[in-house]
Amino acid sequence: MRGAVLYGPRDVRLEEREAPKIIEPTDAIIRLPATCVCGSDLWDYRGIDPFTQPTPMGHEYCGIVEEVGRAVTTIKRGQFVIGSFFASDNTCPNCQAGYQSSCQHRELVGGAQAGMLRVPLADGTLVATPDPPSDDLIPSLLTLSDVMGTGWFAAEAANVKPGTTSAVVGDGAVGLLGVLSARQMGAERIIAMSRHEPRQKLAREFGATDIVTERGDDGVARIQELTDGIGADSVLECVGTHESMMQAIRSTRPGGFVGYVGVPHGVELDTHELFFAHVHLHGGPAPVRRFLPELIDLVWNRKINPGKVFDLTLPLENVAEGYRAMDERRAIKTLLRP
Amino acid sequence: MRGAVLYGPRDVRLEEREAPKIIEPTDAIIRLPATCVCGSDLWDYRGIDPFTQPTPMGHEYCGIVEEVGRAVTTIKRGQFVIGSFFASDNTCPNCQAGYQSSCQHRELVGGAQAGMLRVPLADGTLVATPDPPSDDLIPSLLTLSDVMGTGWFAAEAANVKPGTTSAVVGDGAVGLLGVLSARQMGAERIIAMSRHEPRQKLAREFGATDIVTERGDDGVARIQELTDGIGADSVLECVGTHESMMQAIRSTRPGGFVGYVGVPHGVELDTHELFFAHVHLHGGPAPVRRFLPELIDLVWNRKINPGKVFDLTLPLENVAEGYRAMDERRAIKTLLRP
Numbered sequence: 006m007r008g009a010v011l012y013g014p015r016d017v018r019l020e021e022r023e024a025p026k027i028i029e030p031t032d033a034i035i036r037l038p039a040t041c042v043c044g045s046d047l048w049d050y051r052g053i054d055p056f057t058q059p060t061p062m063g064h065e066y067c068g069i070v071e072e073v074g075r076a077v078t079t080i081k082r083g084q085f086v087i088g089s090f091f092a093s094d095n096t097c098p099n100c101q102a103g104y105q106s107s108c109q110h111r112e113l114v115g116g117a118q119a120g121m122l123r124v125p126l127a128d129g130t131l132v133a134t135p136d137p138p139s140d141d142l143i144p145s146l147l148t149l150s151d152v153m154g155t156g157w158f159a160a161e162a163a164n165v166k167p168g169t170t171s172a173v174v175g176d177g178a179v180g181l182l183g184v185l186s187a188r189q190m191g192a193e194r195i196i197a198m199s200r201h202e203p204r205q206k207l208a209r210e211f212g213a214t215d216i217v218t219e220r221g222d223d224g225v226a227r228i229q230e231l232t233d234g235i236g237a238d239s240v241l242e243c244v245g246t247h248e249s250m251m252q253a254i255r256s257t258r259p260g261g262f263v264g265y266v267g268v269p270h271g272v273e274l275d276t277h278e279l280f281f282a283h284v285h286l287h288g289g290p291a292p293v294r295r296f297l298p299e300l301i302d303l304v305w306n307r308k309i310n311p312g313k314v315f316d317l318t319l320p321l322e323n324v325a326e327g328y329r330a331m332d333e334r335r336a337i338k339t340l341l342r343p
Numbered sequence: 344m345r346g347a348v349l350y351g352p353r354d355v356r357l358e359e360r361e362a363p364k365i366i367e368p369t370d371a372i373i374r375l376p377a378t379c380v381c382g383s384d385l386w387d388y389r390g391i392d393p394f395t396q397p398t399p400m401g402h403e404y405c406g407i408v409e410e411v412g413r414a415v416t417t418i419k420r421g422q423f424v425i426g427s428f429f430a431s432d433n434t435c436p437n438c439q440a441g442y443q444s445s446c447q448h449r450e451l452v453g454g455a456q457a458g459m460l461r462v463p464l465a466d467g468t469l470v471a472t473p474d475p476p477s478d479d480l481i482p483s484l485l486t487l488s489d490v491m492g493t494g495w496f497a498a499e500a501a502n503v504k505p506g507t508t509s510a511v512v513g514d515g516a517v518g519l520l521g522v523l524s525a526r527q528m529g530a531e532r533i534i535a536m537s538r539h540e541p542r543q544k545l546a547r548e549f550g551a552t553d554i555v556t557e558r559g560d561d562g563v564a565r566i567q568e569l570t571d572g573i574g575a576d577s578v579l580e581c582v583g584t585h586e587s588m589m590q591a592i593r594s595t596r597p598g599g600f601v602g603y604v605g606v607p608h609g610v611e612l613d614t615h616e617l618f619f620a621h622v623h624l625h626g627g628p629a630p631v632r633r634f635l636p637e638l639i640d641l642v643w644n645r646k647i648n649p650g651k652v653f654d655l656t657l658p659l660e661n662v663a664e665g666y667r668a669m670d671e672r673r674a675i676k677t678l679l680r681p
Binding site for chain 1: 436437440441442444445447571572573588596597598603606607610611612614615617618619620621622623624625626627628
């Protein structure tokens with residue numbers, strides 16, 4: 006089996022890897038019709054996150070169950086399934102509270118940029134579609150594994166409600182799907198912050214009513230201007246840098262909500278400022294498992310089409326170009342066909 | 344008129360000050376039957392907050408309206424009123440959203456450790472009791488001006504709901520009234536963190552079901568132990584130090600809520616840790632005005648007795664001793680009788 010392996014900054018290679026097999030009796034092996042590159046893969050790709058050894062890449066997946074361990078009871082061979090980047094038992098108190106990405110037995114899923122994948126805790130992690138999907142649904146179903154679930158969590162953590170004003174910081178795939186999520190949750194006004202024309206266009210398609218091209222303090226000033234000097238009710242932080250986080254907090258009205266899903270890199274909160282900002286702050290790794298049934302239903306019934314974030318499709322052989330295109334912001338998100 | 348003035352670290356003096364008068368037409372002047380020392384006054388008293396000039400102290404007040412400006416329409420001479428440390432117009436969008444302490448026209452009220460006080464924006468700030476209160480109600484009514492309203496906000500920001508488990512970090516007056524608030528909001532289990540026997544006693548009287556005497560990592564370990572390794576649903580942070588804030592965050596279950604009302608002093612949040620902690624964070628200066636009608640009703644009908652936090656009553660002349668007793672933790676909170 007061939008899979009993508011990161012060897013160092015900007016050095017990702019497709020190489021022969023051992024095909025995954027059942028290790029724990031709760032595992033499943035799935036065959037992947039498609040996989041993709043995540044914005045968070047770029048932290049590693051750019052050498053920003055510490056890196057020690059060649060690492061099989063990829064944590065977004067969906068596909069056909071090929072084999073299950075002997076302790077797996079609900080997931081069956083032949084089902085088309087989707088799971089989260091954090092495997093979870095879905096029974097512990099944290100899972101029951103809806104925070105499966107803080108499952109007491111969680112395991113990171115890795116190596117999904119390949120043709121086959123081992124998923125731990127299959128019964129707790131995987132959710133099956135009603136039937137095998139038609140091929141055109143696969144990109145959208147694949148987004149539910151992370152990027153769509155994460156945008157959805159940003160909107161939910163930011164308390165998006167019908168009739169309210171949302172702002173979205175970040176025009177990567179997560180931010181764009183944050184726009185889609187805010188629209189789906191009934192936000193009346195959705196301000197997307199983006200300087201990139203193709204991304205602005207997709208943001209509008211997903212439901213953005215306003216585009217703000219300014220960043221940092223200027224971006225905050227523009228949001229304040231658009232909201233009568235009060236700030237937005239809900240702000241989705243979908244980047245993870247210090248600048249984006251401060252932009253989010255300062256764009257939120259007192260009593261408003263910041264939902265943050267960008268893994269923080271160098272974010273330093275001025276806690277005195279945060280105190281007087283009066284915002285609600287919630288976020289973290291998205292508990293994708295919680296949202297899967299609802300999101301599968303929305304995709305299955307063609308109510309949402311999050312797969313539109315894939316503006317580049319490549320065969321898995323060209324994975325290196327898939328990373329490069331995202332790194333250079335030539336592509337929003339790369340779909341890879343094994 | 345005599346009032347308390349801070350001259351420098353641990354140097355508070357009672358001195359002759361000019362009696363307040365109407366400056367703006369929206370002002371009211373009230374006569375104070377009692378006033379008190381706030382835990383937050385100790386930041387100044389201890390020289391921790393920057394200090395430039397002699398400062399009239401005190402921001403907690405209730406009393407009889409003596410005079411109102413010509414633009415004041417709802418507050419009348421002779422009413423017994425309570426207000427917040429932040430005067431607010433109660434009409435701007437932030438006030439309407441329930442965040443009067445972020446009012447677009449807010450003004451800090453100061454100099455309340457005296458016999459008389461000027462309160463700006465009287466109509467928006469002050470709430471009258473149904474009738475003049477009996478003398479024994481005055482301490483409890485006085486707490487509503489800040490300390491009780493702040494404990495209440497901590498519990499509300501921490502999302503205390505019937506049947507849940509709350510923990511309270513801080514055994515000052517705010518923390519103790521956070522316990523009372525959590526009980527009032529229906530928490531089933533309330534864990535008070537305190538090493539001081541008289542404060543533990545009052546915490547139990549206010550509704551604490553468990554006492555944890557350990558602090559820092561040991562305190563966190565104890566909370567985890569008491570909650571089956573999950574953490575509390577709601578944690579009230581009522582101190583404002585780095586240690587207390589980290590203790591609060593680490594004592595909260597994934598998906599749980601931290602309500603923080605201690606003005607942050609030296610708090611440095613590890614945003615990576617915060618992200619993976621999955622907690623909700625909300626706090627700030629309490630929007631006391633929002634809570635006044637409900638809290639006045641509870642005190643008036645003797646459903647709560649927050650005035651019990653005053654374990655030292657002194658004539659205003661002895662204000663210096665009032666500060667000393669709190670600074671040395673000999674007193675929980677000092678009531679001053681002008």
